[in-house]
């Protein structure tokens with residue numbers, strides 16, 4: 606039976622990425638060695654790193670004056686590297702979920718003032734706060750563009766008078782962004798790009814070197830800029846996987862093309878959730894709904910059918926639909942690599958379940 610992969614992360618990757626990586630595990634770039642067992646300093650691997658960085662530049666239209674890096678430690682390490690490198694006196698944080706809260710918590714471990722400009726914690730993060738005020742004297746506003754757990758997304762770069770810093774782990778490369786508004790963008794690879802183990806960082810060079818605190822070598826973005834992401838041994842196989850996905854995305858027409866597909870997939874699923882009497886979205890305002898992670902629950906009158914629906918979907922090859930424990934219900938992750946047919950299969954399953962019950 607065909608499997609449909611709705612896992613939230615690590616998550617679905619293009620067939621292209623899997624095939625090319627499988628080939629390179631056995632024979633990388635004609636070397637007759639595995640990509641796992643060749644030096645990161647070999648010309649073959651250096652070419653992989655350089656092309657991957659270049660394709661991110663190209664696909665996201667990264668302006669001059671920025672550097673694209675592949676680091677390790679996930680988005681979770683960026684929660685502390687960002688303020689360590691960029692927080693001079695005061696920073697603003699928008700709190701839209703668990704990941705945003707974790708980023709805020711790390712910022713507070715540094716000398717400086719950290720302002721939570723708004724939070725949607727009062728309603729278990731089921732909306733994006735609006736009309737919050739960002740003090741003009743902060744070094745940056747940190748936000749999470751897509752809240753993987755709660756199914757909310759900020760689809761437009763916030764209009765604020767300060768530089769932006771953003772955790773784009775779960776929606777990077779799913780739509781265009783105006784990188785020039787950002788001092789820093791970071792994303793763990795395992796949602797939209799490749800295997801876990803690599804972290805993409807896009808940093809504005811001119812934003813660095815302005816803090817007074819000492820920064821340990823490995824945690825200093827400048828170290829990685831100066832060493833072309835090879836200060837220490839990079840995550841070679843994950844970076845190789847990311848490169849394949851980037852090539853796939855470019856071939857497909859880039860982020861504007863994938864955005865159209867992502868919109869179509871999300872609209873199809875939200876329409877069924879809104880139509881089907883058994884289900885309800887966990888995000889009341891359609892404007893706040895994520896295109897990447899669609900969270901939904903059983904309507905109260907059908908609450909006892911939650912586990913049966915989970916089993917019904919699994920039996921039809923729909924995998925990874927369980928919601929995060931802090932929200933419950935279901936979560937369908939519709940990342941770039943998920944084909945429209947998988948969303949159609951989910952919608953048909955929801956219809957069939959409604960009929961049967």
Ligand SMILES: *Cc1c(COP(=O)(O)O)cnc(C)c1O
Nearest residue numbers: 679680681704753772774775793
């Ligand atoms: C998954 C996720 C993280 C955590 O990433 P790690 O790579 O595990 O540190 C952080 N932020 C967001 C938005 C995520 O989706």
